[in-house]
Amino acid sequence: MRVRSLPSWLIVALLLTGLLLLAWGGYLAPVVRLVSAPVLQAQSAVVRYVTAVRDYLRTPTDVQALRRRNQELEAQVAELQTQIALLQQQVADLSLYAALLDFARAHPEHEYKTAQVIGRDPSPFLHYIIINLGSDDGIRPGMPVVSAQGLVGQVVAVIPRAARVRLITDPTSRVSVRVLPSNTEALLVGSVTGDLSLDLVPLDATINPGDLVVTAGLGGAYPPNILVGQVLSTRRLAHALFQEVAVQPATPFADLRLVLVIVNFRPVDIAPLIPTPGATTP
């Protein structure tokens, strides 16, 4: 009787199954370790080389994409910086407006219009500013101008959309003032250096550093009781008729950006009342 031989595929299958069972059972671990080591090394090498080639091929595209992204981000940063600067400017303006509002609330007897300082006199000898309100906005010559801190000056010339304001620091400026608490009246005088001083202060008047200087209202050019500044120093010279009094202005004239124009004050022209030599009274 002839015994039929098993098919070769079945022998191989049985053999593989046996090997698998042995491997799962852990009996082939040394053999697996021996065989897998070079295979894994080869696989790692293949992966490494393939990755290197792929990276080499993709790098130019990545650089271009990165550069484009970098430009986008730089543009975004510039835009954000601009926005920050604008917001900081708005915050600063807001605080200025708030200070002006406080001043207006503290002096409710006046009507105000807020104006922006848009220019200064081109000559350093003259202390004038130009504001962005004019006759179209109801501004008239003679109207007093104040800041949140105190007196600024007076409108001297007007065109439809702008006005020129003479600062109290101008060498030609004269303001009738009162020193508190002594109630001494004096004349505030500007100078080319921007320093303020009091003129016509009697020698016996009691004035001390730190005393407040406010407008007196005499002469009709300015309303009374607007803060002008503080007494900085006093000096009495033996041969002089009057004291020398230096005044620190309340308004920071170097940083003047926003001002208030008092629009309901009508200055009084007292020039006709001042007697002139040779004139006869009826």
Place this chain on the structure above:
Amino acid sequence: MRVYVGGLLLLGLAVVLQSAVVSQWRWLQGAPDLPLLVWAAWVTRERRAAPAWFWAFVVGALWGVYSALPPAAGLVVYAAAGLLAQALRRRIWHPPYLLLFLLVFGGSLLTQGLTYGLVRLLMGAAIPFQTALVQVILPTVLLNLLAALPVYAVVAEWADWVLPPDEVPGL
């Protein structure tokens, strides 16, 4: 025609910048006089288009608009600088920087000195001469001399753009 428009724009911009910005750049009480600097650079660069007094007249008129002094005062102040430029341009041809610095130095002294006189005369400001000299005139002259070259560089670029050398009349 282009050179006149270009000159007017340049000088107008200088006066606006002077009023809005440059007048606040103080050293003591002096400030750079940008209209004078631009005018000096312009007449140094553009010798053929128009006489120096013409541009001085333009600057003086523009300056008078912004100043609290009477408008004619600006014309008087810059007319003096224009006369100085006419006299110097006849004598100095090369190098241009010598003419520029002489114009800036002499023009600054003239304009500031005349302005001081007019402020005293017309506005009654009692400014002691020594104070004016030390606090305003000399600082302004020095600041003008320091700023002369940078301003000249910008004006020269502008002049080349407005009127290329091959289009200058007479060249």
